[in-house]
Amino acid sequence: GENVEQHPSTLSVQEGDSAVIKCTYSDSASNYFPWYKQELGKRPQLIIDIRSNVGEKKDQRIAVTLNKTAKHFSLHITETQPEDSAVYFCAASRWNQGGKLIFGQGTELSVKP
Amino acid sequence: DAGITQSPRHKVTETGTPVTLRCHQTENHRYMYWYRQDPGHGLRLIHYSYGVKDTDKGEVSDGYSVSRSKTEDFLLTLESATSSQTSVYFCAVGEGGPNYGYTFGSGTRLTVV
Numbered sequence: 001g002e003n004v005e006q007h008p009s010t011l012s013v014q015e016g017d018s019a020v021i022k023c024t025y026s027d028s029a030s031n032y033f034p035w036y037k038q039e040l041g042k043r044p045q046l047i048i049d050i051r052s053n054v055g056e057k058k059d060q061r062i063a064v065t066l067n068k069t070a071k072h073f074s075l076h077i078t079e080t081q082p083e084d085s086a087v088y089f090c091a092a093s094r095w096n097q098g099g100k101l102i103f104g105q106g107t108e109l110s111v112k113p
Numbered sequence: 114d115a116g117i118t119q120s121p122r123h124k125v126t127e128t129g130t131p132v133t134l135r136c137h138q139t140e141n142h143r144y145m146y147w148y149r150q151d152p153g154h155g156l157r158l159i160h161y162s163y164g165v166k167d168t169d170k171g172e173v174s175d176g177y178s179v180s181r182s183k184t185e186d187f188l189l190t191l192e193s194a195t196s197s198q199t200s201v202y203f204c205a206v207g208e209g210g211p212n213y214g215y216t217f218g219s220g221t222r223l224t225v226v
Contacts, residue, residue, distance in 0.1 A: 001172070006155070034214045043203065044156065046214035089155055098163045099144050099207045100171060101215065103156040 002027040004092050006104025013080050014112055021107045023090035024072040030092040033066060033073045034101065038087045047088075048075070080111045116140055119204050119218035126225055132191040134221050136204030138184075144207030145187040146215065147171075147179065149200040156203065162187055194225045 003026040013019050025033075034049035050057045050064045050073065057064050061080075066073040077084055087108050091101040116139030126132050136145060147159040148171075158171030160179040168179050176198060178190045191198055201222050205215035 009153075032213075043217040043219055045217070049214055091156075098161055098169060099213065100146065100158055100161050101156075102158065102172070103148075105153060105155040 002030055002092055002094070002102040004090060004102050004104040006090050006107055008107060009105065010108045010110070012110045012112065015080060015082060017080055019077045019080055019084070019109055019111075021075045021088055021090070021109070022072060023074070023092075023104050024070075025092040025102075026071070027092070027094060028068075028071065029094045031095055032093045033064070034091050035062075035064060035075050036089045036091065036103075038089065038106075040086075044089060077109075080109075082111050082113050085109055085111045117204060117206055117216060117218040119202075119221050121221060122219065123222045124224070126194050126223070128195060128225055129193050132194050132223065134189045134202055134204075134223070136187045136189070136218055138187075138206050140206075140208075141184050142206045142208055143184070145181065146205040146207070147177075147187065147189045148203045148205065149173065149198075150203060150220075151200050159189065159202075191223075194223075196225050199223060199225045 006023045031052035036044035037047045038044040061078045063076045087106045089106050090104040093101045118137045120135045146161040148156040157173045159177050162168045162181040180188045201220050203220045204218040
């Protein structure tokens with residue numbers, strides 16, 4: 001089955017810097033890759049996603065890139081702000097397996113003012 | 114969002130007792146999922162459902178069973194609770210079907226003593 005590895009497990013940046021979180025997946029048939037943000041004590045919330053027919057997607061200060069050949073995808077956050085502090089999860093799924101998402105272990109991002 | 118309600122929000126139970134957690138959604142979405150969240154492990158899929166009475170196992174299904182007799186309700190049962198099942202349990206709904214993002218419920222914090 002699918003396995004998703006996420007790095008780093010913790011990341012500390014200064015406000016205004018960029019942050020990059022990387023994930024690798026094992027199943028070459030996976031074709032959907034969402035990212036979730038979870039603030040302390042809250043539910044995970046979808047912030048951006050990408051499908052395998054696209055190499056990059058942007059939404060304001062966040063972007064996701066996908067390299068299907070290498071089977072890895074990354075989340076990029078520019079001009080970080082203290083409110084970006086949270087745990088971020090990547091995930092992967094394939095279309096013919098009931099939409100079940102396999103998640104990475106999470107990255108705790110801390111943005112210092 | 115998908116109008117997801119999880120109950121109870123918190124529960125403390127004794128080892129060996131059965132426990133049922135409920136996930137209720139108001140918008141007739143077909144796909145529903147149960148995850149557990151533990152430090153260092155991210156979100157791990159327990160069971161999922163792709164329709165009434167249609168369920169399947171996830172990554173960590175041992176010791177858990179599910180039922181979906183109505184579209185709106187997805188029940189997770191710990192048949193005989195153990196301390197290793199102390200966790201936060203999240204229900205999720207796949208609003209767009211497979212290969213679309215989830216909306217998560219608020220979670221149930223379960224402690225087995």
